[in-house]
Amino acid sequence: MVKALEKAGFNVVHMCNLIPVSMTVGANRIVPTISIPYPLGDPNTPKEEQWKLRYHRVGVALDAIATDVTEQTVFKVRI
Template identity: 75%
Template sequence: MVKEFERAGYPIVQMCNLIPVAKTVGANKIVPTISIPYPLGDPNTSKEEQWKLRHHRVGVALEALTIDVKEQTVFKVKK
C-alpha cells in the first residue's frame, strides 16, 4: 500500500518495528518503532518518558517526510 500512495504523489513514512518486512514490501522511508503491541511507547516507563519517546519518533518521521531519498532508508532514532 505504501508504494501505491507514493505513486499517487503522497509522501509516506512507514513507522514499524519489523524493518525487514518494511524493506520487503518496498517502503522507502522507514522509522523504527518499539514493539508490536506498543509501537510508540513502553508501558514499563513513566508517562513522561513515553511522551518523550513518542515526540522524538514522530519528529523523526515528520523530518523524514521532507527528505528526498533515492533508495530505501531507515532513519536513526534514539534508543
C-alpha cells in the same frame, strides 16, 4: 498500503517495528518503532518517558518527509 499510497504520489513515512518486512514490501522512508503491541510508548515505563520517545520518533518521521532520499532509507532514532 505504503506502496499504493506512494504510487499515487503521496510522500509516505512508514513507522513500524518489523523493518525487514517494511524493506521487503518496499517502503521508501522508514522510521523504527519499539514493538508491535506498543509501537510508540512502552507501558512499563513512566508516561513522561513514553511521551519523550513518541515525540522524538514522530519528529524523525516529520523530518523524513522533508528529506530527499535516493534509496530505501531507515531513519535513525536516538530514543
